[in-house]
Amino acid sequence: MKFRSLTMTLGLICCVVLGALPSVASASDPGPYPDAKASDPAALGWMVGAPPPTDRIIRFDDGTYFKFPQWRWSVSNFRQLMPTTNVSRGTSNPSRLEYALRNDIDSIAFVPTGGAETMTWGQSLDKNYTDGIIILQRGRVVYERYFGVLKPEIQHGAMSVTKTFVGTLAALLVAEKALDPGRKVAEYVPELAQSAFGSATVRQLMDMTTGIRFSEDYANKDAEVWAHAAAGNPLPKPADYRGPRTYYEFLVSVQPEGKHGDGFHYRTANTDALGWVISRVTGRNVAQLLSEKIWRRLGAEQDAYMSVDSVGTPFAGGGLNASLRDLARFGEMVRNGGRYNGQQILPAEVVSDIRKGGNRDDFAKAGYKQLQGWSYRNMWWVTHNANGAIMARGVHGQALYIDPVAEMVIARFASHPVAGNAVIDPTSLPAYEAVARHLMRNAKR
Amino acid sequence: MKFRSLTMTLGLICCVVLGALPSVASASDPGPYPDAKASDPAALGWMVGAPPPTDRIIRFDDGTYFKFPQWRWSVSNFRQLMPTTNVSRGTSNPSRLEYALRNDIDSIAFVPTGGAETMTWGQSLDKNYTDGIIILQRGRVVYERYFGVLKPEIQHGAMSVTKTFVGTLAALLVAEKALDPGRKVAEYVPELAQSAFGSATVRQLMDMTTGIRFSEDYANKDAEVWAHAAAGNPLPKPADYRGPRTYYEFLVSVQPEGKHGDGFHYRTANTDALGWVISRVTGRNVAQLLSEKIWRRLGAEQDAYMSVDSVGTPFAGGGLNASLRDLARFGEMVRNGGRYNGQQILPAEVVSDIRKGGNRDDFAKAGYKQLQGWSYRNMWWVTHNANGAIMARGVHGQALYIDPVAEMVIARFASHPVAGNAVIDPTSLPAYEAVARHLMRNAKR
Numbered sequence: 001m002k003f004r005s006l007t008m009t010l011g012l013i014c015c016v017v018l019g020a021l022p023s024v025a026s027a028s029d030p031g032p033y034p035d036a037k038a039s040d041p042a043a044l045g046w047m048v049g050a051p052p053p054t055d056r057i058i059r060f061d062d063g064t065y066f067k068f069p070q071w072r073w074s075v076s077n078f079r080q081l082m083p084t085t086n087v088s089r090g091t092s093n094p095s096r097l098e099y100a101l102r103n104d105i106d107s108i109a110f111v112p113t114g115g116a117e118t119m120t121w122g123q124s125l126d127k128n129y130t131d132g133i134i135i136l137q138r139g140r141v142v143y144e145r146y147f148g149v150l151k152p153e154i155q156h157g158a159m160s161v162t163k164t165f166v167g168t169l170a171a172l173l174v175a176e177k178a179l180d181p182g183r184k185v186a187e188y189v190p191e192l193a194q195s196a197f198g199s200a201t202v203r204q205l206m207d208m209t210t211g212i213r214f215s216e217d218y219a220n221k222d223a224e225v226w227a228h229a230a231a232g233n234p235l236p237k238p239a240d241y242r243g244p245r246t247y248y249e250f251l252v253s254v255q256p257e258g259k260h261g262d263g264f265h266y267r268t269a270n271t272d273a274l275g276w277v278i279s280r281v282t283g284r285n286v287a288q289l290l291s292e293k294i295w296r297r298l299g300a301e302q303d304a305y306m307s308v309d310s311v312g313t314p315f316a317g318g319g320l321n322a323s324l325r326d327l328a329r330f331g332e333m334v335r336n337g338g339r340y341n342g343q344q345i346l347p348a349e350v351v352s353d354i355r356k357g358g359n360r361d362d363f364a365k366a367g368y369k370q371l372q373g374w375s376y377r378n379m380w381w382v383t384h385n386a387n388g389a390i391m392a393r394g395v396h397g398q399a400l401y402i403d404p405v406a407e408m409v410i411a412r413f414a415s416h417p418v419a420g421n422a423v424i425d426p427t428s429l430p431a432y433e434a435v436a437r438h439l440m441r442n443a444k445r
Numbered sequence: 446m447k448f449r450s451l452t453m454t455l456g457l458i459c460c461v462v463l464g465a466l467p468s469v470a471s472a473s474d475p476g477p478y479p480d481a482k483a484s485d486p487a488a489l490g491w492m493v494g495a496p497p498p499t500d501r502i503i504r505f506d507d508g509t510y511f512k513f514p515q516w517r518w519s520v521s522n523f524r525q526l527m528p529t530t531n532v533s534r535g536t537s538n539p540s541r542l543e544y545a546l547r548n549d550i551d552s553i554a555f556v557p558t559g560g561a562e563t564m565t566w567g568q569s570l571d572k573n574y575t576d577g578i579i580i581l582q583r584g585r586v587v588y589e590r591y592f593g594v595l596k597p598e599i600q601h602g603a604m605s606v607t608k609t610f611v612g613t614l615a616a617l618l619v620a621e622k623a624l625d626p627g628r629k630v631a632e633y634v635p636e637l638a639q640s641a642f643g644s645a646t647v648r649q650l651m652d653m654t655t656g657i658r659f660s661e662d663y664a665n666k667d668a669e670v671w672a673h674a675a676a677g678n679p680l681p682k683p684a685d686y687r688g689p690r691t692y693y694e695f696l697v698s699v700q701p702e703g704k705h706g707d708g709f710h711y712r713t714a715n716t717d718a719l720g721w722v723i724s725r726v727t728g729r730n731v732a733q734l735l736s737e738k739i740w741r742r743l744g745a746e747q748d749a750y751m752s753v754d755s756v757g758t759p760f761a762g763g764g765l766n767a768s769l770r771d772l773a774r775f776g777e778m779v780r781n782g783g784r785y786n787g788q789q790i791l792p793a794e795v796v797s798d799i800r801k802g803g804n805r806d807d808f809a810k811a812g813y814k815q816l817q818g819w820s821y822r823n824m825w826w827v828t829h830n831a832n833g834a835i836m837a838r839g840v841h842g843q844a845l846y847i848d849p850v851a852e853m854v855i856a857r858f859a860s861h862p863v864a865g866n867a868v869i870d871p872t873s874l875p876a877y878e879a880v881a882r883h884l885m886r887n888a889k890r
Contacts, residue, residue: 047756047757048728050693050721050724050725050730050758051691051693051756051758052756052757057756057757058757059755059756060528061680061681061755077530079524079528079529079530079531079750080528080529080530080753080757081528082528083505083524083525083526083527083528084524084525084529085524085525086524086599088598088599089598090598091539091597091598091746091747093538093539094536094538152536153533153534153535153536154531154533189495235506235680235681236506236680246496248495248496276495279495280495283493285495301536302536302748303747303748305524308525310504310506311492311496311497311502311504312492312497312502312503312525313495313496
């Protein structure tokens with residue numbers, strides 16, 4: 001039945017798109033993709049015209065939106081491809097972003113990881129298929145660029161950067177004593193008692209140290225990631241579909257693998273389970289809570305939004321879309337110890353707990369070659385580099401980089417043809433460090 | 446095939462929902478519906494819980510969203526039910542709405558049309574299943590109420606109020622000499638040459654005096670409204686579907702009926718065709734143009750959004766969703782002769798052309814018993830009452846009422862169980878006039 005196979009494909013695609021890929025699991029050969037200039041979505045004119053030319057139409061239902069270079073348009077237009085729920089900024093004025101633009105950033109040179117020749121910051125942007133990037137120093141915008149179809153007012157898919165927002169909300173609830181990280185997941189969500197999650201602690205969810213069977217091996221049609229994707233697909237299920245029909249139904253079915261607490265395993269389902277815990281504790285879904293606890297208080301310039309499954313559950317593992325400046329505002333708030341827009345948005349203890357990081361031995365077991373010495377805490381990536389930088393990371397190049405010593409925040413959206421950050425990190429992590437060094441040497445007070 | 450019938454049903458529902466019903470065509474018996482209090486969507490807890498209880502889940506794909514009282518939740522949550530495109534307010538601060546709230550509105554009494562006993566304004570709100578209503582006098586908010594799940598920051602379906610925005614954009618383009626109302630539609634959109642629209646003038650589209658076959662008789666399965674709905678349905682089409690696949694494909698198929706210019710005939714397809722003309726002339730779809738020409742310039746407090754078909758064409762005939770305050774801002778701008786937020790947003794001549802109205806004899810032929818003496822111009826309803834009030838109107842009680850003499854603007858969103866305004870007008874049109882009289886007598890400077 002043609003419809004069925006199509007829907008199943010969509011389920012898959014939907015999941016891949018929205019961030020289920022672990023950051024380095026797909027470090028495959030980048031293949032013969034057109035470069036940033038040749039794949040520029042504005043130049044290619046996707047979805048322009050009344051109607052657009054046939055070969056410039058991008059649809060959700062035939063999977064064209066996930067092809068490359070169409071993908072470069074899709075990441076800034078998810079709401080036009082699927083149902084979404086709003087993350088309201090409320091009714092107030094946006095908080096004011098101060099500008100102190102400087103023209104010496106593009107020429108900053110760095111050596112890509114594993115490379116020999118230097119590259120400039122300006123060159124790295126195309127290399128990484130950057131859609132938008134902003135740099136704040138001491139809260140002031142020193143650099144801001146948009147490419148392709150992204151604009152300041154457009155929300156871009158944050159992919160697994162979503163997880164960092166969800167982990168931060170959980171840490172906030174812990175600080176508020178609304179959530180006990182030592183309690184078992186099943187105590188909050190009895191429906192998960194028979195799943196692998198039930199016996200894990202909330203802290204193990206928050207730090208992704210659960211022992212669950214959740215393969216993100218897309219080459220294996222029996223991998224759990226397929227069932228997760230099909231469950232979360234908001235399109236009508238085919239009549240003969242027998243699998244889980246929502247994210248929650250999928251989570252209930254997750255089986256154990258290994259032991260809880262036995263090392264860091266980056267698995268998207270943990271964040272979805274954490275989202276369920278959060279929703280049960282607060283009576284709000286993660287989109288509503290994100291609006292209430294963070295978006296409104298930041299003075300966000302734009303609403304954000306999240307993709308949802310067929311019963312309105314936001315995709316906690318990867319469904320957030322936000323504007324670049326608002327991602328930077330969030331980063332600046334964390335850099336400031338939780339304070340922004342005239343108020344303490346996160347308790348300082350939440351931020352210090354994130355910066356302190358997780359267990360580095362646990363992290364090392366995951367074998368990320370480029371992330372040696374890092375850890376993972378409250379769904380933040382903690383570099384433990386000389387400046388103590390922390391990151392939020394999503395597939396295809398989404399990143400939030402906070403350097404407390406350089407007093408610097410970098411927010412980046414991208415649409416790299418390859419999902420895994422292992423392909424992207426060599427030209428971004430050393431670039432961020434180079435900019436930090438440059439700004440520290442050349443600060444303008 | 447079960448899937449097919451479901452999709453066809455959805456197509457229908459989608460169309461009904463989004464405003465295709467003429468304002469009085471469905472003046473059927475309101476039936477045994479629960480009243481406003483009993484159908485309060487917040488009290489009923491739709492889509493609350495993780496997951497919501499089975500009997501509190503609202504879906505697009507099974508049609509529950511269109512049932513009553515579920516409908517009262519759906520009208521404030523369309524983006525969670527279907528793909529949408531943004532109408533950006535830009536990046537600026539919202540324009541400031543001044544408040545001069547007064548407490549003497551609820552007790553204003555009026556006699557409903559055709560009734561004998563008086564009713565108070567306060568009583569009329571429940572009678573009309575009001576979700577939100579705001580009254581401005583001389584630009585200041587004198588009254589504002591929200592019910593159920595609507596809030597100031599939430600966008601509500603505007604239904605056919607959408608048409609008024611599209612007609613206003615066309616009138617603006619005419620004033621800018623970008624669009625010649627005397628030219629034939631086919632000169633702008635050659636694809637429409639063989640359809641009934643091709644030989645009509647742009648002005649005939651704008652005033653709905655085309656001679657086209659477009660039955661909105663939902664009881665007749667061969668009515669054109671079904672094909673229109675199926676074409677615009679954003680869900681994947683069944684494999685054996687052979688009809689038009691987009692709004693534009695549908696418009697190309699529209700056949701003539703009667704003569705162009707021979708009376709006013711309220712038919713949604715005219716607005717969709719006008720949207721096509723506008724898009725061809727400007728290179729932007731109506732959502733993009735609405736953002737550029739109106740939303741950003743008003744200093745809207747919230748983005749608006751529009752539903753789209755499978756190739757991203759916004760539903761010009763009824764797909765707009767906006768916040769109540771922003772609808773009021775638009776009304777206030779028109780009341781002010783096109784000026785708002787420190788700038789001339791519409792040329793004064795556009796507003797005076799709307800206020801002057803259309804041909805009242807043409808209008809009379811349509812036989813609206815409660816709207817005697819009215820006319821229709823640039824997709825505005827012109828009352829020609831003593832104060833020269835003009836209106837935008839949408840099914841289920843959506844309304845924008847501008848009274849130039851009382852210097853008053855009323856914006857209302859509602860979720861009446863009956864679509865046709867003929868059921869709603871008796872307790873709203875005289876209520877608006879009563880408030881106007883009251884404010885004129887009791888103005889506070």
